[in-house]
Amino acid sequence: MANIIGVIGAGTMGSGIAQVAALAGYRVLLYDIERSALDRGLDVICKNLDKGVEKQKLTKEQSEKARQKIETTVDFILLKNSTTVIEAAVERFDIKKGLFQRLDEMLPHESIIATNTSSLSITALGAVTKRTDRVVGMHFFNPAHIMKLVEIIKGKETSHTTISRITSLTKEFGKTPVLASDTPGFIVNRVARPFYGEALRILGEGVSDIAEIDRIVKKSGGFKMGPFELMDLIGIDVNLSVSKSVYE
Amino acid sequence: MGMTTKKRKSQSSAKSFLICGDEELVQEYGALFSQSEADVYIWHNRKPQLPKRKNFIYTRTLSRVPKKIIAAFELSNLSYERKIGNIIKIENHCAKESLIISSSVTQTVTALTAHLQYPHRIIGLGAFPSLLQNDLVELCRGPFTQNDALKTVGDIFFDFKKEVSLVDDRVGMVMPRILCCLINEATFALQEEVASTEGIDTAMKLGTNYPQGPVEWGEKIGFDHVLSIMDALYFDTGEERYRPSPLLRKLAAGADFASRFLP
Missing domain, CATH: 3.40.50.720 (NAD(P)-binding Rossmann-like Domain)
Structure with a gap:
């Protein structure tokens, strides 16, 4: 065949x-x-x-x-x-x-x-x-x-x-x-959750703002993209649905 | 919220710095100061391994340190008692113009301020292992911190070609908080046998372009440091999302030989 x-x-x-x-x-x-x-x-x-x-x-x-x-x-x-x-x-x-x-x-x-x-x-x-x-x-x-x-x-x-x-x-x-x-989010979608979730928390609590959080994550952490840039790229709707599914 | 640093000559005639605190951080900040010409007093219990430099002065007591220095870098995250002890000793020893730049990732500057007589000169620093190899340092101010003090710290880092970002006075600040939450989640996944250590590291590097895998990064930082942030966040918020995994606690307990029992 x-x-x-x-x-x-x-x-x-x-x-x-x-x-x-x-x-x-x-x-x-x-x-x-x-x-x-x-x-x-x-x-x-x-x-x-x-x-x-x-x-x-x-x-x-x-x-x-x-x-x-x-x-x-x-x-x-x-x-x-x-x-x-x-x-x-x-x-x-x-x-x-x-x-x-x-x-x-x-x-x-x-x-x-x-x-x-x-x-x-x-x-x-x-x-x-x-x-x-x-x-x-x-x-x-x-x-x-x-x-x-x-x-x-x-x-x-x-x-x-x-x-x-x-x-x-x-x-x-x-x-x-x-x-x-076979667990929710497998590896990447699960372990990466805090990258977005914590960034949103930090923003929500007024610790820093969107542009600064992205700058810190790139220039202090050495990440290629900041969490907000990445959320924009992936689509905030997609990100939300992945978060929900891991949560559920 | 961004703070850009401008080239400005130091106004102070005092040219010395003091560094003390957790071994890993003293090592990293010591290495940074090896680029400097200033006298750097390294106040230690166990002599850290640093490049040989004429301007490094190792001391076990503060009495050898001049009273008037530019700034003391107090770099303890792991033990609150030691941190407060250090800060009180520095406060008692150093002139009130000398700045105290204290790591504020496991304690807020506000909490530290409560122990100071002259709180105008304390600045919070996002001192966390492995981050100094990059280009940006987080700072925060306490309730009494003066703008001049903040400016001086910005200049110090500018001389080392580091940018600074001023963030709010919160436990974990920005990068240590995000990073430790990632590493903690990775240890939960390991504990639940979602994948092997190598599998998780490979997946995060290739699937999301992380500069390092979370487990290998945790090992490099020291799991005891990661746990100190998670404990601080959990204590600060009382929220389940910051609960350290039992595996992280175990890895922290054996941080020096974690590779021997990593799953």
Whole structure:
């Protein structure tokens, strides 16, 4: 069977993941419910690949080859030949549940369902399938084609074989895998909470102001970005929803 | 709230400084003063390891220190008793024009002021291990601190090519508070076996571009220093979010050999 990686969701994360997989030499099938989303996703991928060539991180040949490796579809059933499906749909349990159940029915026995969720339980998602040992978290960081980290999350029943296959895949993608347990926020979204939360507290208590807190964190702590700059970049809405999910 | 430093010649004829307090901080501030020509009196119990400099004068008693100095750097975070003891001794020994620049990350300047006869000359300093290698130092004022005193401290740091930021007089100030909360959360995650020490450090460096992983940073700072901030914040607020993890407490107890029992 050809080694095909299915990617669900052509948003920021999904298209970034598709690009990374294609550059690693995999055939990628990028699925989204809407054609327009796929067009946008593909457009972003092409722009990012061009940028890579411009910055001499990629050769023109590599970029073209990667582009050719990516097919898009709005037909879910076509994902059935994937050896691994990486799900990067919206962060809603009901939606992911539906996707996982359909994948579970049509994928070959040995195929793995990986999810890019940043806040849902891998164990709970695995439990909606009959392949709890082959469901795993594969959490990329935004922008996925640049950030080196992938958190590999082991659900309660995820097998060692699944973990080692996804770990190898991550390395083939040129990323650094870090194993994390299935707890809220995994590693980064959990440990980083105080970076924002304390900055907001410090602001709220009038200890310092936004510009000064950012300046202190960069110039006294050596961080590349201050907490408020970073919140702006990530999106305050995204930050709030991650905080809520860790809290809950 | 920002305070920019302008080049200004020191008005004082006294050219000496005094440094005392927690070993790690005396070491770091001593290294900073090795760039200076001024006489630096290092008041210590155990002689710190510092580059050999002619202008360093090591002493176990304050009596060898001139009464009129530019400033005393009192750098204790770990022990309140020692801190207050140091401050009272400095106050009794030094002329009332000599500034007292005291680390104010585990105690507010206001709390220290209560022990002083001449509180116009005390300035709070965000002295915390590992931060001095960077370019900015946090300062804060007490209820009686004079503007001139603050200006002089700004000039001292300006000469060392450091910027200053004036923040409100609160335990933890800004950077030590954020940093220690991060490290504390990392020790909770370690304790709950969310990932290995190396995994957490790698994840935070690669996933969020932190300059150092929180566990290795904690080890470098000294977990006892991290705990002193968390204890101070917890005591100050009584809030659960500042509760030190049991693992942090254990790492602090064995701070000198933490690498031996880090998970």
